[in-house]
Amino acid sequence: MSGVTVRVPAKVNVQLAVGGARADGFHDLANVFLAVDLFDEVTARPAACLTVTCEGPDADLVPLDASNLAARAAILLAERHGIAPDVHLHIVKDIPVAGGMAGGSADGAAALLACDALWELGSSREELLEICAELGSDVPFSLVGGAALGVGRGERLTPLEVGGSFHWVFALADGGLSTPAVYGEFDRLTEGVRVPDPVASPALLAALRSGDPVALAGALANDLQPAALSLRPSLAAVLETGLAAGALSGLVSGSGPTTAFLAKDAESARSVAEALTASPTCRTARTALSPTPGATILA
Ligand code: C5P
Numbered sequence: 038m039s040g041v042t043v044r045v046p047a048k049v050n051v052q053l054a055v056g057g058a059r060a061d062g063f064h065d066l067a068n069v070f071l072a073v074d075l076f077d078e079v080t081a082r083p084a085a086c087l088t089v090t091c092e093g094p095d096a097d098l099v100p101l102d103a104s105n106l107a108a109r110a111a112i113l114l115a116e117r118h119g120i121a122p123d124v125h126l127h128i129v130k131d132i133p134v135a136g137g138m139a140g141g142s143a144d145g146a147a148a149l150l151a152c153d154a155l156w157e158l159g160s161s162r163e164e165l166l167e168i169c170a171e172l173g174s175d176v177p178f179s180l181v182g183g184a185a186l187g188v189g190r191g192e193r194l195t196p197l198e199v200g201g202s203f204h205w206v207f208a209l210a211d212g213g214l215s216t217p218a219v220y221g222e223f224d225r226l227t228e229g230v231r232v233p234d235p236v237a238s239p240a241l242l243a244a245l246r247s248g249d250p251v252a253l254a255g256a257l258a259n260d261l262q263p264a265a266l267s268l269r270p271s272l273a274a275v276l277e278t279g280l281a282a283g284a285l286s287g288l289v290s291g292s293g294p295t296t297a298f299l300a301k302d303a304e305s306a307r308s309v310a311e312a313l314t315a316s317p318t319c320r321t322a323r324t325a326l327s328p329t330p331g332a333t334i335l336a
Contacts, residue, residue: 067236
């Protein structure tokens, strides 16, 4: 086989409920993921040794060593099968880097699926999901896509029903935010406070099922938002700009610094994106639709 290409979506968390820090440093979550149609593509080709290359507007920000989740996916899969991870992984990157949209996780899930096909291993879905969970908390969702509730670290998924398409606008910021730093700030801000156990909001799950953007807008929630705003106060102006331009609601995407705005339809999404792009508060804005399928091998 000469090469396998996998397309993989970004995500937005429509609810990110965060519990107190656990003994292992992670936080229990009720994490409602929605896959959106901004995609990376990862191509796996036979090679003499493991190499990673990347192209795209933010390619210079992507590590090409074993810290890249795509490389780690190839290594873990090869180890399980007692083979050498001799593969060239080429990433075509369109998902914002370090933006809270699971771009690194997406590349891990895509590389895993691509290598499994290239090496003709025929791993089951369960085996792939197990490796995904080892790679990172958000990686299993990148494989399955659609909409899902993640509990535990966010890696134990239950698929969710979605009754329609939702129109999003994403405002991209300059520079990234480190996920561990944002969780660390969450811990600092909640010090001495009893953090309730995270639970999925019934109103939010009902809004997803109904496909009604107004209902979903009223239920969006991200417990990491105060921490992201504390580390990056300028995000408040981005949120104000999107809301003033007619978005139904806006929130920080995951650990940020990307902000996500829910619009009532495609036309409104376009005008919110135009207003954000024209404002000095963010680098640029992109529209996207959800839900969309997870990692998929392209013919
Ligand atoms: O699982 P992943 O490697 O993507 O997590 C990155 C970091 O985010 C962790 O090292 C931890 O600091 C934080 N995290 C957390 N609780 C979670 C998921 C991530 O504290 N449920």
